[in-house]
Amino acid sequence: MPDQVKGLMAAFPQPNVDTDVIMPKRFLITITREGLADGTLADLRFDEDNNKRPEFVLNRSPWTEASILVVGDNFGCGSSREHAVWGLMQLGIRGVIGTGFAGIFYDNARKNGLALPIVSPKVRDELIQIARDPDAGECKIDIANRQISVGSQHHPFDMDDATRAALLEGRDDTLDSLKLADSILGYESGLREKMHVNVIQ
Amino acid sequence: MSKTLYDKLVDAHKVCDLPDGDMLVYVDFHIMNEYTSPQAFSGLDQKGLKVWRPEAHLSVVDHVNATRQRDPHDDASKLLIDNLESNCKKHNIAFYGLGDPRQGIEHVVVPEQGLVAPGMLIACGDSHTTTYGAYGALGFGIGTSEVEHVLATQTLRYKRLKTMLVNVEGALAPGVTAKDIIMKVVQVVGAGGANGYAVEFAGSAIRDQDMSGRMTICNMAVELGARAALIAADEKTLAMVKGRAHSESIDFGGTEWRSDQGAVHDQTFDIVAEEIAPLVSWGTSPDQSVPIDGLVPTADDTATPKAKAALERALDYMGLSAGQSVQEITIDSAFIGSCTNSRIEDLRAAAVVLKGKKVASGVNAIVVPGSTYTRLQAENEGIDKIFIDAGFDWRPESGCSMCLAMNDDIAMDGERIASSTNRNFEGRQGRGARTHLMSPAMVAAAAVKGHLADVREFQNEGAE
CATH class of the missing domain: 3.30.499.10 (Aconitase, domain 3)
Incomplete structure (x- = not known):
């Protein structure tokens, strides 16, 4: 994982964009993580006959090349489906700038290396304005230094330490946590008998 | 020092602190469905890992199956259902599939089977896992990568949330239900108003609810962004967990799973029950x-x-x-x-x-x-x-x-x-x-x- 994300910003300001909208259910009938790019934001990108909706930002030049979204409040709310993050990544999105994200979506993003910098509503609104300018140029999300730069503007952003470290290191949490097997065994040995759940098969 | 119910539950499940502020928490019980688990099992396979404690997991078919008839309505849904069954067989995990008298919506099945009790930590690849807060248990939804993590380690990386108290005092008017209480709370706090919070519901209108109503309230708490919802365990809770298939084998404590007098929350909302309409x-x-x-x-x-x-x-x-x-x-x-x-x-x-x-x-x-x-x-x-x-x-x-x-x-x-x-x-x-x-x-x-x-x-x- 690079220590920064660079690319074109696209303005996507509607609030409460939920994971049903990010990845409609008809694309969820799958047992793999792949093949989700077409499904991402499908009902906003395409009409009923699968033609591109010309008014949607990601269908308009230059934002067809966008890799950063500047979004409305509470992006990623709703269902826990990680497919929403996989799909955004497969569509080429590497960063989503917002004022706050739903918890499960935030954690899913971290697991997959999708950067979610959190800024104030004022800064977000400024970035929306900049993103609407086709000549705005490249935006840089500097994860190591927690700073967004575009043109002559620089804005600090919030990101908790653990998420920042996970993005920078690109680690595998499962394998890392297994290194703590002794601690887990120690915890289990302290549990009373009826705290060991045994589901009847 | 007075502690909130949330902090008691987190402290009781902490395995160890991690660098950068996260901790590892122990998952007492983990539920899976057919649509958010397949990639978790394939992740285990790719990494050559086994399930840490197979008996602490349950799989239920509920999201993609037809309800007009038992047989899958198409090949795609059959693929997901069969995939879950074969993953469970391979890893020796309990599977309540189509035709099993215990099958149903996971968050309805778990209470029926006595698999939730006060003091537990329950995770599931489904956002409505907040339902279990109705029992004084810490339930929360996770993504597929975290499903893999629970399968392999019986733990999750966890960041402690802030806490919000929502007091609903008073008596509900006739025709007003638990659904109206939670829809009112979502309206007042806002969708996303509780992002980053665990929400505890308290007050006489909450205590007056039966366990089904309390589950409705905690279930929809995720619609205000709450990563966890909680209600103190009381005599109604203990009565509800008795006499079920797993009641005799599960005990994490009783009515001590409540916030202490004087416990401080980061934010509080007060709602007057009489003012809630359908x-x-x-x-x-x-x-x-x-x-x-x-x-x-x-x-x-x-x-x-x-x-x-x-x-x-x-x-x-x-x-x-x-x-x-x-x-x-x-x-x-x-x-x-x-x-x-x-x-x-x-x-x-x-x-x-x-x-x-x-x-x-x-x-x-x-x-x-x-x-x-x-x-x-x-x-x-x-x-x-x-x-x-x-x-x-x-x-x-x-x-x-x-x-x-x-x-x-x-x-x-x-x-x-x-x-x-x-x-x-x-x-x-x-x-x-x-x-x-x-x-x-x-x-x-x-x-x-x-x-x-x-x-x-x-x-x-x-x-x-």
């Missing part, structure tokens, strides 16, 4: 609701240009006019089901409204009991007959069905549904489908009238 959602976010005797909001009701834009977008999607009477809104369909409102208590409440009545002509009315066990219980009580006589389609199988339309119950473009479910998002029940959230009794009332209707009028009839 609510219906009018828009495309769960916080967009109004009392059933109210009007669809207008731009004058919005405080900011952004709120105005959101209102206009929602009205356009929903095909509604600003300022129109809510009860003028005619419906095409009525749906009673989902992990929010498909328990036996919900079916009974709807049956009271439907008894001796008929569904309005042209309304497609469907009821999907929350579990096979719930369905059989309802059939023993004769509730199925009341629904069927009224003109409802009483489904013979259980699952999430039209709540999220991952099976063959998909609403059509523009179809308007009175729904006892949890989300009115754009496209949730089908592309272009228009969802109005409300209590199950209100869905029944709407089905009979053919338009959104006030359940209190039905109750007055009954009293005459």
Whole structure:
């Protein structure tokens, strides 16, 4: 994982964009993580006959090349489906700038290396304005230094330490946590008998 | 020092601290379904890992299965169901599949089987896992990568949340239910207002709720962004966990699972129970609701240009006019089901409204009991007959069905549904489908009238 994300910003300001909208259910009938790019934001990108909706930002030049979204409040709310993050990544999105994200979506993003910098509503609104300018140029999300730069503007952003470290290191949490097997065994040995759940098969 | 229930639960499950501020927490019990687990199992395979403690997991088929009949309605859903079964066989994990008398919606099945008790930590690849907070247990939804993590380690990386207290004091008016309490809370706190928080519900109106109502409240707490919802364990909780398949083998404690006197929360909201009316959602976010005797909001009701834009977008999607009477809104369909409102208590409440009545002509009315066990219980009580006589389609199988339309119950473009479910998002029940959230009794009332209707009028009839 690079220590920064660079690319074109696209303005996507509607609030409460939920994971049903990010990845409609008809694309969820799958047992793999792949093949989700077409499904991402499908009902906003395409009409009923699968033609591109010309008014949607990601269908308009230059934002067809966008890799950063500047979004409305509470992006990623709703269902826990990680497919929403996989799909955004497969569509080429590497960063989503917002004022706050739903918890499960935030954690899913971290697991997959999708950067979610959190800024104030004022800064977000400024970035929306900049993103609407086709000549705005490249935006840089500097994860190591927690700073967004575009043109002559620089804005600090919030990101908790653990998420920042996970993005920078690109680690595998499962394998890392297994290194703590002794601690887990120690915890289990302290549990009373009826705290060991045994589901009847 | 006084501690909140949330902090007690987190502290009790902490395995160790991690660098950068996270911790590792122990997951007592983990539930899986067929659509958010396949990639977790393949992750295990790719890494050559085994399941840490297979007996602490349960898999239930609920999201994609048909409820009109037992057999899968298409090859794609069969693939997901078969994939879960074979993964469970391979790893020796309990699997409640189609035809199993224990099968149903996961969050209905778990309480029925006695697999939730005060003091537990429960994770599941489903956002409505907050339901278990009704028992004084810490339940929360996780993504597929975290499902893999729980399978391999029986733990999760965890960041402690802030806590929010929502006090609902007073007595509910007749016709007002747990669904209305939580819809009111979502309206007051806002969708996303509790992002980063664990929310504890307290106050006399919460204590007065039965366990089914408490589950409805904690279930939909995720719609305000809460990563966890909690209600203190009391005698009602302990009575509910008794006499079930796993009751004798599970014990994490009792009524000590409550916040201490004087425990401090980061934020508090106070809601007066008497001021809650039966609510219906009018828009495309769960916080967009109004009392059933109210009007669809207008731009004058919005405080900011952004709120105005959101209102206009929602009205356009929903095909509604600003300022129109809510009860003028005619419906095409009525749906009673989902992990929010498909328990036996919900079916009974709807049956009271439907008894001796008929569904309005042209309304497609469907009821999907929350579990096979719930369905059989309802059939023993004769509730199925009341629904069927009224003109409802009483489904013979259980699952999430039209709540999220991952099976063959998909609403059509523009179809308007009175729904006892949890989300009115754009496209949730089908592309272009228009969802109005409300209590199950209100869905029944709407089905009979053919338009959104006030359940209190039905109750007055009954009293005459």
